[in-house]
Amino acid sequence: MKKHSFAIKVCGITRQSDLSTAMGMGAHFCGFVFHPGSPRYIAPERAAALDSALVRRVGVFVNQDAEEIMETMKTARLEFAQLHGAQSLDCARRIGPEKVIRVLWPDRYESLEALQKEMELWADSCAWFLLDAGSRGGGHGVPLDWNALAALQSPRPWFLAGGLSSASLNKALEQCTPNGIDLNSGVEAIPGQKSPQKLLAALKPLISYTPYHIA
Numbered sequence: 744m745k746k747h748s749f750a751i752k753v754c755g756i757t758r759q760s761d762l763s764t765a766m767g768m769g770a771h772f773c774g775f776v777f778h779p780g781s782p783r784y785i786a787p788e789r790a791a792a793l794d795s796a797l798v799r800r801v802g803v804f805v806n807q808d809a810e811e812i813m814e815t816m817k818t819a820r821l822e823f824a825q826l827h828g829a830q831s832l833d834c835a836r837r838i839g840p841e842k843v844i845r846v847l848w849p850d851r852y853e854s855l856e857a858l859q860k861e862m863e864l865w866a867d868s869c870a871w872f873l874l875d876a877g878s879r880g881g882g883h884g885v886p887l888d889w890n891a892l893a894a895l896q897s898p899r900p901w902f903l904a905g906g907l908s909s910a911s912l913n914k915a916l917e918q919c920t921p922n923g924i925d926l927n928s929g930v931e932a933i934p935g936q937k938s939p940q941k942l943l944a945a946l947k948p949l950i951s952y953t954p955y956h957i958a
Contacts, residue, residue, distance in 0.1 A: 750923035751946065752902055753930070753937070754803065755783035759793050761937035766798050768946045773798050774825065774925070777815055778805040782934035783927075790819040801825050801844060809837040816842075825873060835868040843869040844902070849887060850876065855894060866898035873925055876905030886911055889918035897922075909944035924949075 753765040754774030762773055775790040776783040802821040804812050805828040812824050825844040826835060835843045845865050852858040862872060876887045887905045900922035907915060908929030930945055932938040
């Protein structure tokens with residue numbers, strides 16, 4: 744496994760026990776899903792009640808506009824908005840580029856160059872990218888073509904997502920070099936509930952990595 748600095752994000756948190764486990768294992772970001780159709784949905788007020796200490800708090804938004812996103816961010820005490828839908832550049836700018844994680848799906852693009860062109864378009868409107876598998880949605884456990892991302896030159900730091908688990912993480916990080924990893928369905932017992940054993944198995948090999956500096 745290549746050694747490089749990176750950040751750990753555990754998404755789909757619905758319970759304090761899962762959040763506490765993730766924190767204890769070195770997570771830098773925790774993610775809360777505010778899409779009502781998701782089995783990982785959590786109400787903003789419930790998310791606000793979960794103690795995340797110094798871990799950065801991220802909200803996942805699919806159909807919400809800038810006003811609703813900003814209101815939810817305030818209620819749930821969020822530092823970042825992960826835009827997982829068709830939100831525009833203007834929406835991101837209204838939220839604040841330093842607070843935005845923009846999700847992109849490499850499978851939507853005909854080439855790595857086309858993906859990088861889209862990333863350049865968004866570069867001034869987000870702080871991070873998150874690259875997920877499939878062509879929409881998330882949390883479905885499907886991996887990306889990691890080797891295809893080996894030559895990626897992102898204008899912003901990026902998270903790798905897509906069904907990452909202890910069985911796939913080593914191989915993924917041998918083939919590409921993201922600045923962070925996003926763990927969700929691959930470390931669950933059932934949708935919406937994390938497995939401490941799966942989290943430990945996925946994160947234990949990463950202890951020697953240098954944490955990504957988050958301003």
